[in-house]
Amino acid sequence: MFKNNFVKRIGPVLCSRWVVSLVGLFAISLLIWFGGPLIAIAGTEPLVSEVSRLVVLLVLTLLWGAINIAHQARNKHQNAKAVKTLLDGNDEASLLNEATQREIETLRTRIVQALTVLNGSVLKRGKSVYQLPWYILIGPPGTGKTTALHNSGLEFPLKDKLGDDPLAGVGGTRHCDWWFTNQAVLIDTAGRYTTQDSNREQDSKAWFGFLGLLKKHRTRRPINGAIVTVSLVSLLTQTRTERNLHARAIKHRIQELKNQLGMHFPVYVIMTKADLVAGFSEYFADLSAEQREQVWGITFPEQADDPERGVVGMFNKEFHHLLERLVGRMNERMQHTRDIDKRTLIYEFPKQLRLIQAAADDFLKEIFSPNSFEEAPMLRGVYIASATQEGVPIDRVMTEMAGGLGLGSVPLKQPGSESKGFFIKRLFEDVIFPEQYIGTVNRHHQKQNLWLKRGVLGGCCVLMGIMGGLWLTSYKWNKDLVDEAAIAVAQYKQVVTPELTSKTDVITLANALDLLEDLPAGYNGKMLDSDAVKHVGLYQGDKIGQPARAAYERGLQGFFAPYLIHALQQDMKENSAYLEYLYETLKTYLMLFDHSHYEEEQVLSWFALYFERTYPGEINEPIRQSLMGHTTNLLELGIVGVQQDDDAVELARGVLTQMPLAERAYQRLKMDFMDSHIPDYRLTDILGSQSQTVFQRLSGKSLSDGIAGLYTYTGFHSVFQLENKRIVKRLMEDSWVYGDKLQLGEATKQEVMTAVNDKYYRDYIYYWNQLIGDIQLVPYSSAAEGLYQMKVLSGSERPLQSLIVSIQKQLRLTELPISEEAKAAGEVAGHAAGVAMQQKKTRITRYLPSEMPELESALPGAQIEEEFADILAIGDVEFNALNESLTLLHNYLAKLNSTGDNDRVAYKSLLGETSHDDLDANLSQVGDVIPAPFNQWLGELKKQTTKLAKQGSKVHLNTIWQDAVVSEYKKSIKGKYPFNRRSKRDVKIKDFGRFFGYGGILDNFFITYLEPFVDTSKGQWRFTKNVGVSETSLQLFKQAQRIREAFFEPGSKVPHVEFGLKTVFLDQHISNFRFEFGPQAMIYRHGPTRVSSFSWPDTSQTAQVRLVFTPPQSGHAITKTYKGSWGLFRLLEEAARKRSKTRKDKMVEVELKGNRATVQLLPNSVVHPFWLRDIERFSCPMTL
Incomplete structure (x- = not known):
C-alpha cells in the first residue's frame, strides 16, 4: 500500500x-x-x-x-480570465427578484474567496483551475449527481476553508454547481437543463449560453468528458415511454455538446441510487472503506468490434458477467449473514439487477446506438454506484411474485442513517480522470493552428529567398579570397625550394616568413572583411585563415625559434669571459623558458642589439626590421617545442643542483649528524632484563632498534639548535654557486631556518609516533602467564612508569639542559638580580603605547610538546592509578591461579563473588585518564583477563552441563517419542517430568547457573553478562520453558494436561463412535454433540487410546489402538499429517476402513502441548 x-x-x-x-x-x-x-x-x-x-x-x-x-504566467492569466468570466456572468439577472439577487451576490462573494484560495494553492501536479480537466455532469432531476460528488471521497482543496459543499452559482446562473477537486473541475448542471421540461425556452437559452461560455474561455478543449447520471429507481419504475423521453433528452444534450463545442468526447454513464434496489445494502455490507471505493461496472473499448451495433451492443453480455460475479459471491455473503430477512434480500439481489437489465439496455441504445445520420457519442462505460443509503428500497422480484399470487407486497425496511459512498471514488480517479486526453480538441482551434502552420511555412519561403541573395553576394567575395590565397601560395613556393629546413639561411627564412605572414586572412588579417553579408554561410576566411596562421606559426616555432635559441646559446658559450654580458645573455635565455621572470623589453633589447651586430649598416635595415617583427610575433605566441639546454645553463651559472635551499640545509644536517656520537634511544637501555620479557614490538623489530640520536633530547639541544644556523648561513653565502640568486630576495635567512625547523619537527614527531605506537605488551593465554607478567609490571622496577617517564623526557624539549651546580648558582644570583630588574621593568612600562600588540613567541621544541601534550600530562596521579590497577590485576590472576579448580573460580568471579567486576571497572576508569597508546595496553590486559575468565567459566558450566543434563538426556530422552517422531519407544512420564518439570533437571540447571546472567523480561532472552556461553544456547532453555508451561502445572514435576473432545461428524451408516482413553471414554450416537472432558497422562497400567466404529447391523466393531502413555499424541500427529489444517482448527479426522468421524479437540488453555513444535525440535547439545 x-x-x-x-x-x-x-x-x-x-x-x-x-x-x-x-x-x-x-x-x-x-x-x-x-x-x-x-x-x-x-x-x-x-x-x-x-x-x-x-x-x-x-x-x-x-x-x-x-x-x-x-x-x-500564461496559465495564471488564462485561469484568471476564465474565473473572471465565470464570476461576471449575469444571463438571468434580469429575471430574478431582489431577494434572489441578494442570494446570488452572497454566493458570488463566497466564490471569489474560494477562487482566491485556489489561485494561491498548488493543486495536483501544480496545475491551476484552467489547466485541470473539466467534466460536465448531465442527467434528469433527482438522479443523485450532487450526492454522488458529495460522497465520492475526492479531495477538495477548499475543504479546510469552505467545507465540502460545492461552489454554486458561478457564471451568472444559479443552476449549476462547480466542484473543484485537486484533479479535475466537475460541473454539476441542473437536471432541468437535461430534460428542459419546466420552461423549455428559458432552459434552452441558459444551456446554450453556458456552452458558449465554456467554448469561449476553454478554446482548445472546453471539456474533457461528460458524465451522464441515471437513477436505477427510474429504470425500475418508469414506463418505456418515460424512459425513452429521458433518453432522447440526454441524447440531444450530448449532441448539443458535440455541436456547440466542436469536439468528440468520452461519455460515462453512472447508474445511481443503487441502494434503492432491494438487497444492495445487505449484499455489500461487508465491504471495507477501500473496497467501497473500487469500480463496479463496464468499461467499453474505444472502437467497437461491430460498427453497426456500436459498443452499446456489448452491454447485455458485459452486464451478464457482472451478474455472474454477484451470484458467485452470494453464497459467501449468505454464510456470513445470520438474519433470515437479510439473507433473503442478498439471495434476491442478483435477480433484482437482472430485472433492470432490459430497461437499461433500451435506455442506453436509445442514446448511443449508431445511425447513418449522425455520429454516435463515444460511450466509454456504464457504472453502478450509490452515494447515500436513504429511502425505502424497491423489491421488484417480490412485487411481481406477490402480484402473480394475488398477495399484497410486504414493505421493506428503510436502511440506517449512516451514508456511505459505494463504487465512486476510484471510478473518478482510476477511470475518468486518467482518460482526460481521450477526446478530441475543438475543430475551430485546429483550423487556427493549421493556418498558423501555413503562415510559418510561407515566412520560411520568404526568408529562404532573402538568404539566397545574401549567399550569392557572399559567394563572389569568398571566391576572390580563394584566388588571392592561391596566388600567395604560388609565390611562397617560388621563394622556398623545395621547403624550409634547419639549414635554411636566415635571409631566406625571413623572406619565407614574410610571405607566410602576408597570406590572405592570415596572421596579419589581410583581406579580412567585417561586412556581415560576406560572412553569410559561404565565408571561407576562417577556412583559409586558419591554415595560413598555422603555417606562419609553424614557421616561427619550427625554424625561427631554434634560430633565436641557438643565437643565445652560442653567445653564452663564446662570451663566458664577459661576465656582465654573460649575465644579460643568461638572463634573456632563462626568461624565454621561465615566464614568471619574463620581461619583454629585456628580451627585445637583447635581440635588437644582436641583429645590429650581426647585420649592421643601412643596407641590412629591411632584414633587421623583418627579423625584429618576427621576433615580436614569436614572443607574443610564446616559444614552444624547444627544450632548455641544461648543460649550457650549468656552464653559464655553475648550477650544482635544483634543490631548494631549506631542503639542502636539512639534508646536509642529516648527512653530517645522523650517525654522530650522540647515542640512540633504545628500549633495552630503559627496561631491565626481566621487564624486557613482557614487551615486544608490533612490527616485529627488536627492542634494541631505537631512534637516532639526532631526534632525541640531547640531539635537539646539542646538535640541531647549534648546527642549523651555521649550515643555513653557509649555504646562503654560497647560494650564487647553486644558482639561487633569483630566490634570495624571497627566501630570507629566517624563513629558511624556519623551514628547516619544520622539517626537523615533522621527522621528530614521526619517529616518536612510530616507536610509541609500535610498543605493546606480550599477550598471555593462561592465568600462569598473566600472573608472571603482572608480577613484573607491578614489581619494584615499575617498567610501565619508567618507560613513560623516559619518553616524556625525550619529548619535553622546551626544558633547557642545565647542570646541578649551575642550577644552584642560578637560584642565588637570580634572587639578587630580581629586585633591580623589576624596578627597571616598571619604569620602561610607562613608555609603552597603550594599544601595543603582545608579542607571540614560542620556545624551540614547543611544537613537539604540543603534539604529545597528552603523554606529557601524565603525572603522579595517573601513575598511582596505573600501578594500583596493575596490583589489582595481579591479585585477581593470583586467585585464578591459586587452586586446582580454576574454572570454578573463574565462574564465581563472573558471578560477582570475587573481584572481577571491581577490576573491570578500575581498568576502564584508569584507561579513560591515560592517553593512547598506553590506555590501549590496559585495554588489552582487560580483554585478555576477561577472556581467561570466560574460558574458565565456559569449561566449568559445560562440565556440570554434561554431568547433570546431557547424561540424563541421553539416558531418558534422546531418540524416544515424542522427541523422535519415528521412534517406537516412548519417553517415560516420570523421566519426562523429572527432566522438563518445574524444579527438574533443566529448570534447576538454568536457575542455578545461568539465570543471574540472563534477562528474561522480554520475548528474546539475552545475556546481561558474557559467561562464555553462546547466545544461541538460550533458545534451548526458552524451548524448555515453553514445554514446561504446556505440560506442567506451575510448581509441579508431574505432567498434567486437561482437554475436551467433541464429535462434530460421523458417517451416517455408523451406529456409534467410541473414543477410549484408558478408563476415560467418549461415545457418540448421532445425537446432540457434547463435550467430554479428559486428562493426560493416563495413569493406568494399560495406557492407550482406542478408536471404535460400530456399524448398525454387522455387530463387528472396527477398532484401532494407539498404545502407550503417548498414544494420544501419536493419534494427533497422524491426523495432522493427513490433514494440514488440523493444527489450526483442531479438527481431528479419523478414518478406519472407509468409516470417518471428525472430533474437535478443545484444550483447556491457550498454552497446550498438542502439536507443539518445540517437542520435535528439542535437542541437548554436548556443550553450551
Whole structure:
C-alpha cells in the first residue's frame, strides 16, 4: 500500500513539465560541458574555455527559467480570465427578484474567496483551475449527481476553508454547481437543463449560453468528458415511454455538446441510487472503506468490434458477467449473514439487477446506438454506484411474485442513517480522470493552428529567398579570397625550394616568413572583411585563415625559434669571459623558458642589439626590421617545442643542483649528524632484563632498534639548535654557486631556518609516533602467564612508569639542559638580580603605547610538546592509578591461579563473588585518564583477563552441563517419542517430568547457573553478562520453558494436561463412535454433540487410546489402538499429517476402513502441548 501510494504521488511529480525540462537542461549542460571543447566551427573552437561554457550554461539556465515563468504566467492569466468570466456572468439577472439577487451576490462573494484560495494553492501536479480537466455532469432531476460528488471521497482543496459543499452559482446562473477537486473541475448542471421540461425556452437559452461560455474561455478543449447520471429507481419504475423521453433528452444534450463545442468526447454513464434496489445494502455490507471505493461496472473499448451495433451492443453480455460475479459471491455473503430477512434480500439481489437489465439496455441504445445520420457519442462505460443509503428500497422480484399470487407486497425496511459512498471514488480517479486526453480538441482551434502552420511555412519561403541573395553576394567575395590565397601560395613556393629546413639561411627564412605572414586572412588579417553579408554561410576566411596562421606559426616555432635559441646559446658559450654580458645573455635565455621572470623589453633589447651586430649598416635595415617583427610575433605566441639546454645553463651559472635551499640545509644536517656520537634511544637501555620479557614490538623489530640520536633530547639541544644556523648561513653565502640568486630576495635567512625547523619537527614527531605506537605488551593465554607478567609490571622496577617517564623526557624539549651546580648558582644570583630588574621593568612600562600588540613567541621544541601534550600530562596521579590497577590485576590472576579448580573460580568471579567486576571497572576508569597508546595496553590486559575468565567459566558450566543434563538426556530422552517422531519407544512420564518439570533437571540447571546472567523480561532472552556461553544456547532453555508451561502445572514435576473432545461428524451408516482413553471414554450416537472432558497422562497400567466404529447391523466393531502413555499424541500427529489444517482448527479426522468421524479437540488453555513444535525440535547439545 505504501509503495503504491508513493508511486502514485511521486510519479506525477517526476513527469511534470518543469522536472522533465530540468532533466533535459541538465543533459544539455553535460553535453556542452564535456562535448563543447570538441566542437570546432571553421577552425574556431567557441567552447574550448571554461568561461565560455559557463556563460552558455548560464544563458541556457536563464532561458529555461524565463520560459517556465512565462508558462506559469500564461496559465495564471488564462485561469484568471476564465474565473473572471465565470464570476461576471449575469444571463438571468434580469429575471430574478431582489431577494434572489441578494442570494446570488452572497454566493458570488463566497466564490471569489474560494477562487482566491485556489489561485494561491498548488493543486495536483501544480496545475491551476484552467489547466485541470473539466467534466460536465448531465442527467434528469433527482438522479443523485450532487450526492454522488458529495460522497465520492475526492479531495477538495477548499475543504479546510469552505467545507465540502460545492461552489454554486458561478457564471451568472444559479443552476449549476462547480466542484473543484485537486484533479479535475466537475460541473454539476441542473437536471432541468437535461430534460428542459419546466420552461423549455428559458432552459434552452441558459444551456446554450453556458456552452458558449465554456467554448469561449476553454478554446482548445472546453471539456474533457461528460458524465451522464441515471437513477436505477427510474429504470425500475418508469414506463418505456418515460424512459425513452429521458433518453432522447440526454441524447440531444450530448449532441448539443458535440455541436456547440466542436469536439468528440468520452461519455460515462453512472447508474445511481443503487441502494434503492432491494438487497444492495445487505449484499455489500461487508465491504471495507477501500473496497467501497473500487469500480463496479463496464468499461467499453474505444472502437467497437461491430460498427453497426456500436459498443452499446456489448452491454447485455458485459452486464451478464457482472451478474455472474454477484451470484458467485452470494453464497459467501449468505454464510456470513445470520438474519433470515437479510439473507433473503442478498439471495434476491442478483435477480433484482437482472430485472433492470432490459430497461437499461433500451435506455442506453436509445442514446448511443449508431445511425447513418449522425455520429454516435463515444460511450466509454456504464457504472453502478450509490452515494447515500436513504429511502425505502424497491423489491421488484417480490412485487411481481406477490402480484402473480394475488398477495399484497410486504414493505421493506428503510436502511440506517449512516451514508456511505459505494463504487465512486476510484471510478473518478482510476477511470475518468486518467482518460482526460481521450477526446478530441475543438475543430475551430485546429483550423487556427493549421493556418498558423501555413503562415510559418510561407515566412520560411520568404526568408529562404532573402538568404539566397545574401549567399550569392557572399559567394563572389569568398571566391576572390580563394584566388588571392592561391596566388600567395604560388609565390611562397617560388621563394622556398623545395621547403624550409634547419639549414635554411636566415635571409631566406625571413623572406619565407614574410610571405607566410602576408597570406590572405592570415596572421596579419589581410583581406579580412567585417561586412556581415560576406560572412553569410559561404565565408571561407576562417577556412583559409586558419591554415595560413598555422603555417606562419609553424614557421616561427619550427625554424625561427631554434634560430633565436641557438643565437643565445652560442653567445653564452663564446662570451663566458664577459661576465656582465654573460649575465644579460643568461638572463634573456632563462626568461624565454621561465615566464614568471619574463620581461619583454629585456628580451627585445637583447635581440635588437644582436641583429645590429650581426647585420649592421643601412643596407641590412629591411632584414633587421623583418627579423625584429618576427621576433615580436614569436614572443607574443610564446616559444614552444624547444627544450632548455641544461648543460649550457650549468656552464653559464655553475648550477650544482635544483634543490631548494631549506631542503639542502636539512639534508646536509642529516648527512653530517645522523650517525654522530650522540647515542640512540633504545628500549633495552630503559627496561631491565626481566621487564624486557613482557614487551615486544608490533612490527616485529627488536627492542634494541631505537631512534637516532639526532631526534632525541640531547640531539635537539646539542646538535640541531647549534648546527642549523651555521649550515643555513653557509649555504646562503654560497647560494650564487647553486644558482639561487633569483630566490634570495624571497627566501630570507629566517624563513629558511624556519623551514628547516619544520622539517626537523615533522621527522621528530614521526619517529616518536612510530616507536610509541609500535610498543605493546606480550599477550598471555593462561592465568600462569598473566600472573608472571603482572608480577613484573607491578614489581619494584615499575617498567610501565619508567618507560613513560623516559619518553616524556625525550619529548619535553622546551626544558633547557642545565647542570646541578649551575642550577644552584642560578637560584642565588637570580634572587639578587630580581629586585633591580623589576624596578627597571616598571619604569620602561610607562613608555609603552597603550594599544601595543603582545608579542607571540614560542620556545624551540614547543611544537613537539604540543603534539604529545597528552603523554606529557601524565603525572603522579595517573601513575598511582596505573600501578594500583596493575596490583589489582595481579591479585585477581593470583586467585585464578591459586587452586586446582580454576574454572570454578573463574565462574564465581563472573558471578560477582570475587573481584572481577571491581577490576573491570578500575581498568576502564584508569584507561579513560591515560592517553593512547598506553590506555590501549590496559585495554588489552582487560580483554585478555576477561577472556581467561570466560574460558574458565565456559569449561566449568559445560562440565556440570554434561554431568547433570546431557547424561540424563541421553539416558531418558534422546531418540524416544515424542522427541523422535519415528521412534517406537516412548519417553517415560516420570523421566519426562523429572527432566522438563518445574524444579527438574533443566529448570534447576538454568536457575542455578545461568539465570543471574540472563534477562528474561522480554520475548528474546539475552545475556546481561558474557559467561562464555553462546547466545544461541538460550533458545534451548526458552524451548524448555515453553514445554514446561504446556505440560506442567506451575510448581509441579508431574505432567498434567486437561482437554475436551467433541464429535462434530460421523458417517451416517455408523451406529456409534467410541473414543477410549484408558478408563476415560467418549461415545457418540448421532445425537446432540457434547463435550467430554479428559486428562493426560493416563495413569493406568494399560495406557492407550482406542478408536471404535460400530456399524448398525454387522455387530463387528472396527477398532484401532494407539498404545502407550503417548498414544494420544501419536493419534494427533497422524491426523495432522493427513490433514494440514488440523493444527489450526483442531479438527481431528479419523478414518478406519472407509468409516470417518471428525472430533474437535478443545484444550483447556491457550498454552497446550498438542502439536507443539518445540517437542520435535528439542535437542541437548554436548556443550553450551
